[in-house]
Amino acid sequence: MVAPWPVLAHGVARPPKGAEVEVHIERLDVRGRGVGEIDGYPVRARGALPGQTVRVRISRRRRGTMDGHVLERVEQSPDAVPPRCDHVGVCGGCAFQDYAYPAQLRGLRDQVAAAFAGVGLEIEVPAVVGCDPPFGYRNKMEFTFSNRRWIEVSEPEGAPRDFALGLHITGRYDKVLDIRGCALHFPGADALLASARQVARELELTPWDVHQHEGLLRHLVLRHGFATAETMVNLVTSEDATEAVDAWSHAMCERHPAITTVVQNVNTRPASIAVGERERLIHGPGTITEIIGGTQFVISANSFFQTNSRQAEVLFRTIAEAAAPAGDETVWDLYCGTGALSLVVAGRARSVTGFELVPSAVTDARRNAELNGLDNVTFLEGDVLETLQSGGNVDGIGRPDLCLVDPPRAGLHPKVLDGLLELAPPRIVWVSCNIHAAAPQLARLVAAGGYRIERVQPADMFPHTPHVEVVVSLTRSDTR
Numbered sequence: 001m002v003a004p005w006p007v008l009a010h011g012v013a014r015p016p017k018g019a020e021v022e023v024h025i026e027r028l029d030v031r032g033r034g035v036g037e038i039d040g041y042p043v044r045a046r047g048a049l050p051g052q053t054v055r056v057r058i059s060r061r062r063r064g065t066m067d068g069h070v071l072e073r074v075e076q077s078p079d080a081v082p083p084r085c086d087h088v089g090v091c092g093g094c095a096f097q098d099y100a101y102p103a104q105l106r107g108l109r110d111q112v113a114a115a116f117a118g119v120g121l122e123i124e125v126p127a128v129v130g131c132d133p134p135f136g137y138r139n140k141m142e143f144t145f146s147n148r149r150w151i152e153v154s155e156p157e158g159a160p161r162d163f164a165l166g167l168h169i170t171g172r173y174d175k176v177l178d179i180r181g182c183a184l185h186f187p188g189a190d191a192l193l194a195s196a197r198q199v200a201r202e203l204e205l206t207p208w209d210v211h212q213h214e215g216l217l218r219h220l221v222l223r224h225g226f227a228t229a230e231t232m233v234n235l236v237t238s239e240d241a242t243e244a245v246d247a248w249s250h251a252m253c254e255r256h257p258a259i260t261t262v263v264q265n266v267n268t269r270p271a272s273i274a275v276g277e278r279e280r281l282i283h284g285p286g287t288i289t290e291i292i293g294g295t296q297f298v299i300s301a302n303s304f305f306q307t308n309s310r311q312a313e314v315l316f317r318t319i320a321e322a323a324a325p326a327g328d329e330t331v332w333d334l335y336c337g338t339g340a341l342s343l344v345v346a347g348r349a350r351s352v353t354g355f356e357l358v359p360s361a362v363t364d365a366r367r368n369a370e371l372n373g374l375d376n377v378t379f380l381e382g383d384v385l386e387t388l389q390s391g392g393n394v395d396g397i398g399r400p401d402l403c404l405v406d407p408p409r410a411g412l413h414p415k416v417l418d419g420l421l422e423l424a425p426p427r428i429v430w431v432s433c434n435i436h437a438a439a440p441q442l443a444r445l446v447a448a449g450g451y452r453i454e455r456v457q458p459a460d461m462f463p464h465t466p467h468v469e470v471v472v473s474l475t476r477s478d479t480r
């Protein structure tokens with residue numbers, strides 16, 4: 001330890017804010033920060049990897065936990081690897097590209113096991129199914145325009161800072177790093193990003209000012225079908241500015257004939273989101289098509305679709321195996337997005353009904369069922385909360401034998417969980433991209449609903465980030 005600090009009344013020395021300490025990193029936490037201990041107190045540091053000994057400056061102390069900034073890596077981790085991307089450490093896009101992929105997968109497995117153990121569920125968690133290759137996997141990227149560019153340490157004094165198109169830096173909503181290349185997005189996205197920036201500057205279009213709430217350009221969203229090579233460019237603006245946006249779109253399509261569709265979303269609200277109140281079609285059909293495991297999916301700009309196409313095939317197969325409908329079951333797919341899980345199980349079910357809030361996703365889901373020749377699938381638009389609060393009394397579709405549950409990151413609304421317990425389907429396949437939100441809810445299904453967890457399978461949909469997808473199969477004990 002570099003600096004001495006006073007011993008507290010209960011005999012434990014705890015470094016104060018500003019102290020510099022050496023700590024050996026033992027694990028990663030749920031946000032991808034390295035965690036070690038000093039006298040039994042956890043110290044967390046972003047950018048520190050398990051196996052490293054780092055010197056950190058304590059920046060915050062709260063409820064016995066300390067946060068620190070890494071000043072120096074005193075001892076390197078045996079699992080440290082050279083990152084592929086220049087932006088690592090500054091960019092908030094991924095957390096640990098410099099950590100060997102097999103070690104990442106082990107860490108993710110431990111995280112899932114710890115989440116279950118934390119809620120009293122003793123579950124054997126198998127190895128995480130890795131993504132091969134773990135680079136160039138993202139089929140969707142959402143970039144931000146800003147007039148507050150983050151200046152990197154390598155840049156000369158006075159470098160222009162009034163235009164950026166890229167990703168937020170870690171922990172700063174107001175600073176955007178100009179991204180020159182990303183190792184995670186689909187091949188071709190770097191060139192689209194560079195042109196989007198260049199064309200905007202040539203046409204003198206203004207980037208959004210997050211403090212003043214002015215400027216035209218807000219976000220650039222790119223979507224790509226790996227199987228079809230179709231590419232969507234979605235420009236999110238603060239107003240219509242039709243002429244300027246058309247000129248930008250025209251220049252983009254001229255430079256990149258691979259662009260198959262361009263849309264504009266207009267978001268006039270201060271909230272920094274890439275979904276507009278209105279969408280305008282500028283070029284092509286307004287959708288792209290992706291094919292996963294032989295199933296075709298039409299996807300529009302604001303509909304949810306798994307962001308890792310290659311690994312989606314693994315995930316869908318895992319879900320289909322877990323669901324394994326016997327052929328005569330009624331299936332409900334709660335939070336169905338563009339209908340992916342519904343379509344994956346429909347061939348072996350009597351009927352499937354998907355429930356989804358976002359109208360464009362429901363339109364896509366219906367089109368997808370038709371496109372794939374499935375006539376036993378129905379999609380209902382609305383809030384799952386209302387469906388389950390009506391006691392699952394959805395006219396004409398019958399109560400479910402099996403529920404697929406794939407909620408947003410925050411997990412189920414508590415009342416939806418109550419509704420699911422009341423509905424009491426004999427089987428549930430729960431899909432979660434946030435096991436920390438899901439574990440307490442799964443524990444409640446076990447304790448209050450008489451469910452047994454039959455199988456758990458994690459799969460890595462988001463390499464180089466602390467997030468992991470988990471498929472959990474549950475059976476109500478009295479149904480066996």
Ligand SMILES: C[S@@+](CC[C@H](N)C(=O)[O-])C[C@H]1O[C@@H](n2cnc3c(N)ncnc32)[C@H](O)[C@@H]1O
Binds near residue numbers: 355357361385
């Ligand atoms: C994690 S995605 C799952 C999508 C789908 N299962 C898939 O794999 O493509 C969650 C979906 O829930 C939808 N959603 C969020 N809140 C909802 C609600 N209250 N009621 C219905 N759907 C909702 C979102 O629009 C999104 O499509």
